[in-house]
Amino acid sequence: xxxxxxxxxxxxxxxxxxxxxxxxxxxxxxxxxxxxxxxxxxxxxxxxxxxxxxxxxxxxxxxxxxxxxxxxxxxxxxxxxxxxxxxxxxxxxxxxxxxxxxxxxxxxxxxxxxxxxxxxxxxxxxxxxxxxxxxxxxxxxxxxxxxxxxxxxxxxxxxxxxxxxxxxxxxxxxxxxxxxxxxxxxxxxxxxxxxxxxxxxxxxxxxxxxxxxxxxxxxxxxxxxxxxxxxxxxxxxxxxxxxxxxxxxxxxxxxxxxxxxxxxxxxxxxxxxxxxxxxxxxxxxxxxxxxxxxxxxxxxxxxxxxxxxxxxxxxxxxxxxxxxxxxxxxxxxxxxxxxxxxxxxxxxxxxxxxxxxxxxxxxxxxxxxxxxxxxxxxxxxxxxxxxxxxxxxxxxxxxxxxxxxxxxxxxxxxxxxxxxxxxxxxxxxxxxxxxxxxxxx
Numbered sequence: 001x002x003x004x005x006x007x008x009x010x011x012x013x014x015x016x017x018x019x020x021x022x023x024x025x026x027x028x029x030x031x032x033x034x035x036x037x038x039x040x041x042x043x044x045x046x047x048x049x050x051x052x053x054x055x056x057x058x059x060x061x062x063x064x065x066x067x068x069x070x071x072x073x074x075x076x077x078x079x080x081x082x083x084x085x086x087x088x089x090x091x092x093x094x095x096x097x098x099x100x101x102x103x104x105x106x107x108x109x110x111x112x113x114x115x116x117x118x119x120x121x122x123x124x125x126x127x128x129x130x131x132x133x134x135x136x137x138x139x140x141x142x143x144x145x146x147x148x149x150x151x152x153x154x155x156x157x158x159x160x161x162x163x164x165x166x167x168x169x170x171x172x173x174x175x176x177x178x179x180x181x182x183x184x185x186x187x188x189x190x191x192x193x194x195x196x197x198x199x200x201x202x203x204x205x206x207x208x209x210x211x212x213x214x215x216x217x218x219x220x221x222x223x224x225x226x227x228x229x230x231x232x233x234x235x236x237x238x239x240x241x242x243x244x245x246x247x248x249x250x251x252x253x254x255x256x257x258x259x260x261x262x263x264x265x266x267x268x269x270x271x272x273x274x275x276x277x278x279x280x281x282x283x284x285x286x287x288x289x290x291x292x293x294x295x296x297x298x299x300x301x302x303x304x305x306x307x308x309x310x311x312x313x314x315x316x317x318x319x320x321x322x323x324x325x326x327x328x329x330x331x332x333x334x335x336x337x338x339x340x341x342x343x344x345x346x347x348x349x350x351x352x353x354x355x356x357x358x359x360x361x362x363x364x365x366x367x368x369x370x371x372x373x374x375x376x377x378x379x380x381x382x383x384x385x386x387x388x389x390x391x392x393x394x395x396x397x398x399x400x401x402x403x404x405x406x407x408x409x410x411x412x413x414x415x416x417x418x419x420x421x422x423x424x425x426x427x428x429x430x431x432x433x434x435x436x437x438x439x440x441x
Contacts, residue, residue, distance in 0.1 A: 034308060
């Protein structure tokens with residue numbers, strides 16, 4: 001096993017041509033990326049504010065046909081600009097390990113642009129404002145930021161949740177009410193913190209949903225857009241979740257509950273299992289999971305320390321373990337291998353063709369991360385066809401350079417194919433990025 005290429009491909013987002021020769025100590029290179037500031041990202045040029053996104057959403061349903069079409073095009077432009085900015089950062093970053101962590105946590109606490117029209121123009125802001133500032137910070141701060149971001153409030157409907165005994169419900173008892181919504185409370189416990197086997201019950205979900213009533217969005221009718229707590233919608237009274245009683249202290253009732261869930265032992269195990277599955281193997285080795293969970297518990301979810309512990313896992317450096325690249329992983333690795341600095345907008349359409357568009361999972365559990373989910377024949381054929389398209393449109397490169405980004409075992413024919421100048425360069429490049437070896441990290 002080549003430890004340098006392992007660091008670049010398994011922990012990073014793909015090696016650049018010739019990069020392996022300059023890396024030095026692979027583990028030291030990874031640890032260095034965890035020092036310094038959080039990986040903040042400026043909004044892309046022409047990006048809208050959240051207020052403009054909501055105004056565009058409203059306009060898309062108003063006015064004449066031309067005005068509605070123009071408003072819808074603006075929403076598509078906003079979402080596309082955000083996606084291009086994120087893809088460019090992943091393709092060009094000098095801290096690819098940290099960018100992989102951004103992508104991991106963005107998928108763990110996912111919203112879906114394909115599920116709700118209003119989420120689409122806010123998904124980029126969600127990753128910038130919720131994930132990036134805390135990806136090397138504390139897990140509970142990331143989860144709290146997620147709970148309060150308009151994209152999550154809309155995606156899982158909590159902004160519409162009204163306590164059945166609240167003042168708002170009492171005043172409007174005779175009118176049609178949306179009522180209590182359990183979606184976010186359930187996913188917070190099942191997908192974001194404790195996990196499906198974390199020991200909670202349906203009664204816990206119901207009580208938590210009541211705690212989170214009143215967590216909504218201000219500015220939908222104009223003015224600054226963002227989280228607000230509406231006491232009129234909040235279900236009054238103390239609530240007990242997972243055996244802990246939470247006094248009715250307004251927004252602090254929900255904040256305390258979320259912090260407790262993030263510090264729960266089941267959360268440490270659930271999060272560690274997902275991290276090890278992502279960085280080691282689909283079937284997470286139990287010993288590796290326990291080591292990561294122990295660091296999570298000891299540090300109260302300090303994600304910088306948890307990320308350092310991932311680097312130290314012997315299993316992550318074993319030649320016996322490997323991970324199949326998801327479509328997003330594969331495309332970013334191609335861009336890095338070819339030294340792309342400004343990915344073509346059409347590549348976003350390619351990700352849709354590969355069933356892995358940015359910020360658009362089909363369910364709140366996010367995109368899958370296993371070989372079984374991405375290595376079916378149709379998906380591999382799509383990658384092969386796309387490889388030819390990418391090479392034809394954008395690449396001017398010596399095919400031999402790709403030998404430095406792929407770990408090629410002795411005797412494998414790919415090395416001689418890349419060096420064979422009797423084969424057209426474009427064909428050699430396409431064969432390399434569509435080859436079985438390039439599909440793994």
